Amino acid sequence: MIMNPTIKHLPPKKINSFYPPQRTLMGPGPSEITPRVLAAMSLPCIGYLDPVFVDMMDELKTLLRYVFQTDNQLTFPASGPGSVGMEMCFVNMVNEGDKVIVCRNGVFGGRMIENVERCGGKAIVIEDTWGEPVDPNKLEETLKQHPDTKVVAFVLAETSTGCMSDAKTLVEIAHRYGALTIVDAVTQLAGTPLFVDEWGIDAVYSGSQKCLSCTPGLAPVSFSDRVVALVRNRKERCHSWFMDLDLVLGYWGNTNRTYHHTAPINGLYALHEALLQVREEGLENSWARHTRHYLALKAGLEAMGLEYLVKEEYRLPQLNAVKVPEGIDEARVRKALLEEFNLEIGAGLGPLAGKIWRFGLMGYSAKSENVMLCLSALGSVLMDLGYPVKLGYAEAAAHQSYAEQHAQAAQQKIKAA
Numbered sequence: 001m002i003m004n005p006t007i008k009h010l011p012p013k014k015i016n017s018f019y020p021p022q023r024t025l026m027g028p029g030p031s032e033i034t035p036r037v038l039a040a041m042s043l044p045c046i047g048y049l050d051p052v053f054v055d056m057m058d059e060l061k062t063l064l065r066y067v068f069q070t071d072n073q074l075t076f077p078a079s080g081p082g083s084v085g086m087e088m089c090f091v092n093m094v095n096e097g098d099k100v101i102v103c104r105n106g107v108f109g110g111r112m113i114e115n116v117e118r119c120g121g122k123a124i125v126i127e128d129t130w131g132e133p134v135d136p137n138k139l140e141e142t143l144k145q146h147p148d149t150k151v152v153a154f155v156l157a158e159t160s161t162g163c164m165s166d167a168k169t170l171v172e173i174a175h176r177y178g179a180l181t182i183v184d185a186v187t188q189l190a191g192t193p194l195f196v197d198e199w200g201i202d203a204v205y206s207g208s209q210k211c212l213s214c215t216p217g218l219a220p221v222s223f224s225d226r227v228v229a230l231v232r233n234r235k236e237r238c239h240s241w242f243m244d245l246d247l248v249l250g251y252w253g254n255t256n257r258t259y260h261h262t263a264p265i266n267g268l269y270a271l272h273e274a275l276l277q278v279r280e281e282g283l284e285n286s287w288a289r290h291t292r293h294y295l296a297l298k299a300g301l302e303a304m305g306l307e308y309l310v311k312e313e314y315r316l317p318q319l320n321a322v323k324v325p326e327g328i329d330e331a332r333v334r335k336a337l338l339e340e341f342n343l344e345i346g347a348g349l350g351p352l353a354g355k356i357w358r359f360g361l362m363g364y365s366a367k368s369e370n371v372m373l374c375l376s377a378l379g380s381v382l383m384d385l386g387y388p389v390k391l392g393y394a395e396a397a398a399h400q401s402y403a404e405q406h407a408q409a410a411q412q413k414i415k416a417a
């Protein structure tokens, strides 16, 4: 008789089911998830080639083409976080020795450089100040010096700084020099305008947990026909088996679907529901809602004497980077907000660590309850730490902003009628 070894690492009996606290999420992602999306996730799991599921996959692709504003056939949710979307672009488009220009104005541009180098490409880095947009003139100069550049990559909405770049202009310049483009739209998607076809973007990736307010771990991606042709004609085999677009297409393509990997079934139900909610609200209304709550939050933060990192014209409404006042321990503020108010906000990264807070207004988190709670909680915590706060001023300024915006909207309705 074969004896099994004795069982080890038996977990103690005192481990209970995990129930997370209810938090208000106003950081750089994840954002809060709507009850509808959470309910969709808890539905029964079915097979990844079940005909009912396959029909749902087709709807998912249609819904993604709407939020990306693209006709690209190759549009689907990659299985994995935004970082997988990023890697899928680079690993399929960059081969040994390829020249890639990366415009870096924050954390995520840095990760693009890593991706280029790990694919064996040569990264030519354009540095811009963190908190400022990518400079189109520098891109043009660099392309003149390196006319053999294959790909230009940049982050449209830099979540580490709250700054938006001008994708249309940057893509137009890249194309003039015959380069393809990879654009990070993780924080942009559904929060601020994105027109993949109009702007001519070749490859774009996003994430499910930012302005789509879905469960983390899915990466909507879209590739133009130019990229599809490049992938079809490449001589080198893609260095990643999991992310090889040729293979993934066997499952996400339009015909003869076969097994590639087990799709995150329930996560895809969630994405379907989240995209349906964007469809019901309307993409433009979703963008407008992010701006509306940003204006109210801004009015309140400024009434408290706080300053934004980014110039107004480049600011992302969905990510508010605000300077920490002199003498305030920023980590203590975040800790108190979390412990006393169940409110999560983001810290600064890299050179901005300790210098800024990041207030996210993404997806379902972009609502007036969150704006008011945030202003009130922040005022309370700052006052505790000796920062001069005039009680109620920030909240009043936010209410005022909402009232002005309502009046403006009413005016426009009268004019239109």
Ligand SMILES: *Cc1c(COP(=O)(O)O)cnc(C)c1O
Pocket (backbone or CB within 6 Å): 029, 081, 082, 083, 084, 108, 155, 157, 158, 159, 160, 184, 185, 186, 187, 207, 216, 217
């Ligand atoms: C969040 C984010 C990512 C990475 O997404 P993950 O889901 O965390 O992997 C990439 N780029 C930007 C701009 C982001 O904000």
